Amino acid sequence: MRLFKLSLTSAAVATFGFAAFADGHTAALEGAVKARNGQMGVIGYSLGLLGGMAKGEAPYDAATASAAAENLNAAASMNRIVMWIDGTEQGVVAGSRALPEAFSDHAGFEAKFVDLETATAAMVTAAGTDLASLQAAMGPVGAACGACHKAYRGPKN
Numbered sequence: 001m002r003l004f005k006l007s008l009t010s011a012a013v014a015t016f017g018f019a020a021f022a023d024g025h026t027a028a029l030e031g032a033v034k035a036r037n038g039q040m041g042v043i044g045y046s047l048g049l050l051g052g053m054a055k056g057e058a059p060y061d062a063a064t065a066s067a068a069a070e071n072l073n074a075a076a077s078m079n080r081i082v083m084w085i086d087g088t089e090q091g092v093v094a095g096s097r098a099l100p101e102a103f104s105d106h107a108g109f110e111a112k113f114v115d116l117e118t119a120t121a122a123m124v125t126a127a128g129t130d131l132a133s134l135q136a137a138m139g140p141v142g143a144a145c146g147a148c149h150k151a152y153r154g155p156k157n
């Protein structure tokens with residue numbers, strides 16, 4: 001998939017061979033990893049708010065649930081091409097837990113993100129409707145998280 005092949009590859013560093021460029025390059029790759037973990041952080045936080053209501057740990061409130069679902073869906077729908085870039089897998093760039101397969105299997109990884117977007121879009125509608133709808137929408141969202149983490153996220157660093 002063309003869009004993942006941005007210029008930030010290790011090969012580019014090797015070709016240019018400038019130490020200063022390599023330093024800036026490493027910082028850019030680490031920045032991409034931090035940014036996507038920020039994306040995942042918003043996703044995790046938002047799902048936590050919804051999950052708390054779904055489990056009855058927090059009172060159901062339609063406005064709060066809608067806001068959390070909108071942020072969840074927005075974060076899930078962020079443009080991925082400048083954050084999930086080739087050459088940023090676990091063991092190569094500090095802080096990364098993305099398995100090599102996330103970058104060698106672009107189509108499979110992208111499909112998992114699309115599954116998440118589908119589930120979070122349904123959550124946007126459900127969350128503001130009522131508690132039962134919110135609860136029913138939790139399963140597909142949680143399944144989308146788990147399916148991708150199982151296939152493409154490595155062990156804790």
Ligand code: HEC
Nearest residue numbers: 037040043044047096097098112113116144145148152153
């Ligand atoms: C398309 C794949 C994919 C989907 C879908 C996905 N994740 Fe992730 N997630 C990852 C990968 C890969 C990482 C590790 C990223 C890294 O370290 O570079 C990650 C990391 C995280 C982290 C760690 C962030 C940090 O600060 O270290 C959290 C929290 C998280 N995901 C929550 C979720 C939740 C909750 C969902 C579902 C609502 C979800 N993710 C859906 C792939 C996915």
